[in-house]
Amino acid sequence: MDLGHITARQRQILLLLMSRTDGMTAAEIAADVGVSVRTVHREMEEIEKDLQGTGVVLLKKSGTGIRLEEETPEGMSLLRRSLLAGKPADYSVEERKILMLCALLEADEPIKLFALAHSLKVTVPTVSNDLDELEPWMKRFNLKLIRRRGYGIEIDGAEGVRRRAIGRLAEEYLDYSDLVGDGYSDTREPVTARLLSMIDKPALLDVEKTLWDMNWDWTEDLSESTYTSTLIALSVSVNRIKRGRGMEAADITGYPPSSVSVEEARDFVGRLGETLEMNFRESEMIYIAQLFEAAKTMSEISELVHADVEMVEIAHRLIERVQGRTGIPFQEDRALRAGLVEHIGAALKRIREGTRIRNPLLSPIRKDYEELFGIVRRSVDELKLDLSIPDEEIGFLVMHFGASSERLNQPEHHLKAILVCSSGLSSSRLLGTRLNKEMPQIEVLGNVSWYEAARIPKEQYDLIISTIDLPLPKDRYVRLSPLLTADDKEALLQFIQSTSFEPASRRAAVSRIEEDRKAASFERLRMQAALMNEIVSLLDGFHVYHLDNPQHDLQGTLNEALAKVYEQGAVRDAEMVKERLLERERMGTQLIPDTTLALFHTRSRYITWPSLSLFRLAHRAPLEDGAQAGVILLMLAPKQLPKESLEVLSEISAMLLRSELIELMERGGEEEIRSYLAEELQHFFNHRP
Template sequence: MSIEKLLWKWKEGWPNRLPEAAYTRLLIRLSVAVTRMQQNHWINPSDRMVASAGERQPHPRLERFMEAFELEWPEAEKEYVQKLLDDVEEYAADDSAILLEKYGLELAETAVDLIRAVGRRMDIPFDQDRSLLDGLIRHLGPALERLREGKAIRNPLLAQIKKDYEPLFAAVREAADEIWRDLVVPDEEIGYLVMHFGASVERWQLFPRNVRALLVCTSGIGSSKLLAVRIHKEIPQIELVGHYSWYEAARIPQDRYDLIISTVDLPVEPDRYIKISPLLTREEKEKLLAYIRTIAANKPSPSAVKPSDDHGPWERLKLINTYTSAIVQVLDSFAVYSLDLAGGNDHLQAVLTAILARLPKGMLQREETIVERLIQREKYGSQIIPDSKLALFHTRSEWVRKPVVSLFRLSAPLMLGPDGTSEVRQILLMLAPQSLSRPILEVLSEVSAMLLLPETIRLLEEEEADKIKSFLSLELETFLRTKWEWRE
């Protein structure tokens, strides 16, 4: 109870974003650590813990935690508690950009490969389920870390999973063996992966096609945006065709939508719409799911709905301007540099130092600190894009003043990878300030995701700056057009 009160006293909000299981696990681990220290039982520091203690930045909450409990705090105990807080805060962020930053693009590509491999075997379009991709990226990062460290994995539901999802279990097992040839993946972990795919199967069976809905909300654009985001996140199969007042919605032909979702009472028959709050509580989510199951299965697909041209034009223009400005800011400084590695300066620190020196003046401060951070990221996991001679080096830092996306072509190969045998000929550098607007963060994340496209790799390896920038511009224009908010 003392630890829980302490967490909530910080008033920082992230404990509220944790799932119940993760929050309970954090409370238990912190409670055990404090109780253990109170009884003079100390953990033995490992070599890895000692090494990382000097690398990890001091956690601003660790000191407050230590002040709350008057105990001896050896470095190993500080490092342990700090890691608990760091890890759980990253988990609470629940952001795909952060996940990619932590685990790298290779993890995203692995998740995509697994989805496609299972989809081929089951003949189910798993690649259309964004929730499945997000869930797998979130799960595979720590799961693969556990497997590579040889930690035992328990799955008390394994027998039931094998019984209930026998064909799916076999498909996931075959796909995992195909993708991770150098890693032993036990049935227990396959069981957890099957649960992700099983949930996707259930979603697909419930909604074999998207359900089109009008959103009616008279309590302000802020509440309608909140509800729209909640629906998009919780039930992505619902396609919101626009935000309308009841006056506007009543004049849209009924054959152009499946249902009306409203935050207020409407002067129509109760079976023509469903009323929910802008917060979309768990009970309302279940109510909404139950309401649309029959619709999705039985009603023919409606014709495409074109949003009213005069619906929220000022809001649409501001949105377009915000994201367009972000795209221009990211691409405006894009350049391709040739880097001469003559003279034997072919080790990573020298290369990164030379790379930062080529950037326009005023974009960076304390380049040596940024170099150290980039090197540290390489130590945690290779930055080489699979099946290419391209490496992505990226970080966010308070010493970066403006976003940087630039390509550097090396005159001689740089050898990287765990065993130092992987050849790198191009380095794509992505730097961003620590404090970053949401649109720019999304644009940078989208550029990172483009590295999953073979055409992007080919252009970066072979073409000049103008052609590369043209391709990136086209892809980002498509990203802008297909953003869900574009249709508001």
């Protein structure tokens, strides 16, 4: 039995599983081995491959965890002897490939094949095979792998391309805890240590503080993932400059950044240069301006995610199937629908781009929600999305449904908590609902990003509950699992008992609850007024146009449609808005299935206020995938969008699943459509929780 390629950690995990015939959870293995749950899941993928043909299989079953089982009578004893006798390899296959990429991306000159093999403690043919498998990844970044006998191996690519590749590696393989936790010294994680050195972790928090202190509106509007990606890109740049790998003018490709972004970058590098005692060339400043432009664009491309008809329809069909199988009225939970629409859009993008998907909570989710996991898996398969949806994504969806099923009315709270969850909306909602259910003395104020948590004034909350390490002293927060296990509850109670909350807040607890109740009543009234104003304003500006558009010309059709909206003052730059609409259409047709109606929607800083316009076309407009639109519904909104406005637009997009409204859009009159929308939105307003 040849297990010479197995790593020391994998051998440790296998021997541990042999000693526990009843099985172990990934969290238990992680605690015993001294690594993260995420690392355990990665190792399991390799271990499953290593065990093929050994007479032993790895079983991962909900309820019992992970265990080994014999396929042949002596399989286990032979495996044990082989593990104890053999010398483990230093790296797993995945670790070896990432370290190989890191070495090539950082190298200034060709690396000899035998030198690379020696450093990774494998044979030259193994390195050659790994390079074959890595080449498609490199091509995604326009990097060319050069291999010549006697010359060596090197990556050919511009400096900006190398930086993007390093940033993507860091995004795919590092947790937020690795990036912003209070230090990393575990040499048993060579990949993590190498990547953290390549992004210059000591400088990352200085970069983050400088970026936040610029007080720009657009940085506060970025999603947590976009904000973190931008930080990684900036920190990689700092590290490359320190190592003498500066950006040259010839390396800068793509569209020139706007004058606003250039001025912002100039101010930023001025402050950062003082902090880090560095000088930034003009070319570096232009590159950073491009990073700022990319972040703003990513924020805008997220657009009206709740108005994406494809996502709304998928969420609707999924909820319908899960409700049919469980009997739980999930359709009544608007928060579930909103959460699923947002998650599904991001998930499909990850799958289509081939991004590595990890869910460190997959094993405990399967254990705690065994029946629901199976139901969601079957329901997703029935949607026939023409994509292979991995179990990791199913686990995230299960968390949304689990949170919804556990959402209950709670008694009065005594402590106010804010949540920080690295797995996104699904884990924060699950943890929030579990806290409400099992620890009603805690009121969850909401979910914030890791960088916001460090800046919220202490007087606004009593405790921070996080699923990751934070750049804060350990006595400022408690770290738990999103599943809130028994151990987590005990740790949370100990944290509460050992933490000295302000006496004033304890004495004022009763009066504070009463004040909060009164304030909440007024806030609810204010939100209702704002919501009704948004509804009236949107319907007031709704118009139906008959457009004599050019034949076989989508761009020309959009030009004419946007000219009408421009006349109304709702758009400041029709050309930029048109580009956003076309970009979204290129990602997949916006035609509603089995209709002639297409929904074109976007959010942009070039849009003045929310607007809804319907265009009946004289000539069918060509769309992606060979589709054609006879009617276009244009839904536009500014980048800075009140929550109430987003709710109204989201509700209208959900209505487009109804045949009555589609028929009206295709053939009805303006007042008829407006009346239908008004009646349905009135119903939405009256029954909104």
